[in-house]
Every structure is written in structure tokens, then in C-alpha cells.
Amino acid sequence: MLKVENLTFSYIKTDVLKDVSFKADIGENLAIIGESGSGKSTLLKLLYGEFDLNAGSIFWKETEVQGPKFNLVVGYDFIKYVAQEFDLMPFITVEENIGKFLSRFYPEEKHRRTQELLEVVELTDFAKTKVKTLSGGQKQRVALARALAKQPEIILLDEPFSHIDNFKKQSLRRSVFKYLKNKKITCIVATHDKEDVLGFADNMIVLNNHKILVNDSPENLFKNPKTPLIASFFGEFNEIEGSIIYAHQLKVVEKSKLKVKVIQSYFRGNYYLIEADLSGNKVFFEHHLKVENGASVFLSVETNKL
């Protein structure tokens, strides 16, 4: 198990992370979310041993993860880190990059493993392509496969699908997260994207103001978002009479106390997101039809609709 206790860290003077404690089980998928600059990448780097903590401790099973003050070479065999800027070898092929750290003494095993990982990241057709000619998203997939090559016990992923196009993203996510679960690799993933979390993460940590605001399952946090920051991660929401109401929880009805004036309808595929004015405040609701700008409609809140 990964055990982080009272971790405090600053780059220069002000704390980026303060008194952060959490655990992750073997095989758990734990998502770290938070606004830009909230310290997600910093936390991953600390878990990797890239910097020394100001206070607190990080343990993977019985081993304490320590920074450069204690280790000549950063990192440990059991942990791999895929940073936002992936550092690959441009002049060799995709499969050579993936197999780079696999033993040459077992060529068959090396080949089998490389092929398996090419499939996980859906790059089989690019096995013989030189990395320098790949797109950003393809490079990101090579970096993922390379991190998995020497099967780590724990993998740290920083925005792992940020460069991947939407056509590929869904199937790649499923493939990578399924692989990690099957192999019981603990996965800590820093992300802005709820699609990286919903359906995959067992738990999610929300970082805010240098601390952990909440640590719970995505389902619990979605159903009961205690703060606007948490709700905003999941989608468009409103604050009505002190309660957080998602846009999809507002329904157009014939008559109600909530009369709004439509400002704009946004096509979202199987519904329209509608921006409207409620006594000088903006509200968002979902509707299956487009509504004329300036039209008045009545809304009802359906809090049981989640």
C-alpha cells in the first residue's frame, strides 16, 4: 500500500502542499484533481522521489520513498512516472523505445512484452516507426507503454491522455486502465478531465488551498458535491438557494416559482445546454430542444435525478 503522511512541501518559500495524508491500496486507481497550480504534478513528483519533503513521509509497502538528498539516482524500480513532457529517444523506433529497458538476454520475452504493450496503447501499426516522426499523442502513448514495460508496482500518470485525439481517447483509456487493474498496478493519475476519472478511479482526491479538500469515491462526490469546486469538475451546475444543482437536475415545467429568461442554447449532441437569467443570476439547464433566445420558461429542481 502507498501511505502518505503529513506531507508538506515548498519549492521556495510558500507551501505548495501542506499536511497532506492519504493511502492507496495495491491495484487501486486514485485520481488527483484540482485547479491548475493546485499541486497535482508536484505531488506526483514527490511520490516519485524527485524532491525532498519539508516534512512528512511517503511509504510504498515497507520502503520509504526519499528524495535526492538520500538517493544518488532519483526513483525506485517499483515506481514509474509518466510526466507531461515525455522524454523519449527520438531516433529509434517505437518498439525499441518500449523495449529499451527490457533485458536483451531474453529476446523472446522482450518481443512478447513489447507486442503486448503496443496493443495496450494501440500502436502496433507504428512499431517500426521512428519516434521523431510521431505526433504528440502518439509519443504520449509510447511513453505510457515504456513506463509499463518493466512492470512497475505503482505508476504515476500526469494528464496521461491530454495529447490524444478524441477518436482514440475513449478506447485507449479503457485499454490502459483495464490493463493496470488486471495487473494490480496501483495507479495515481493527475487530471483535469472527468472522463479520466468516471468509470475508472476507485477514489479521487481534490486538492485545494495546498490541502486535500476531499478524498472519496467519484460516485459519492458526484452525488453529494459539498463545494462548487467539486461540482464544477463533474459538469455545469448552479447554486440555487444555497444548494448545488447540476444543469441536468433542472427540468422545464409548465409553471413553477423558478421563472427564467433564456439567453442562449448550446448544442451538446443528445441535449441542449441552456444558459438563462434567473433574477439577475445565470443558470444553466439541459433540455432536449433548443429554446428561443429571450423566451421565458419555468424550471423545477429534481434533486433525485442524478
Ligand SMILES: Nc1ncnc2c1ncn2[C@@H]1O[C@H](COP(=O)(O)OP(=O)(O)OP(=O)(O)O)[C@@H](O)[C@H]1O
Ligand atoms: N520547479 C518549480 N519551481 C518553483 N515553483 C514551481 C515549480 N513547479 C511548480 N511550481 C509552482 O508550484 C505550484 C503547483 O504547481 P503544479 O505544477 O504542481 O500544479 P498542477 O496542479 O499540476 O498544475 P497544472 O494542472 O496546471 O499542471 C504552482 O504555483 C507552480 O507555479
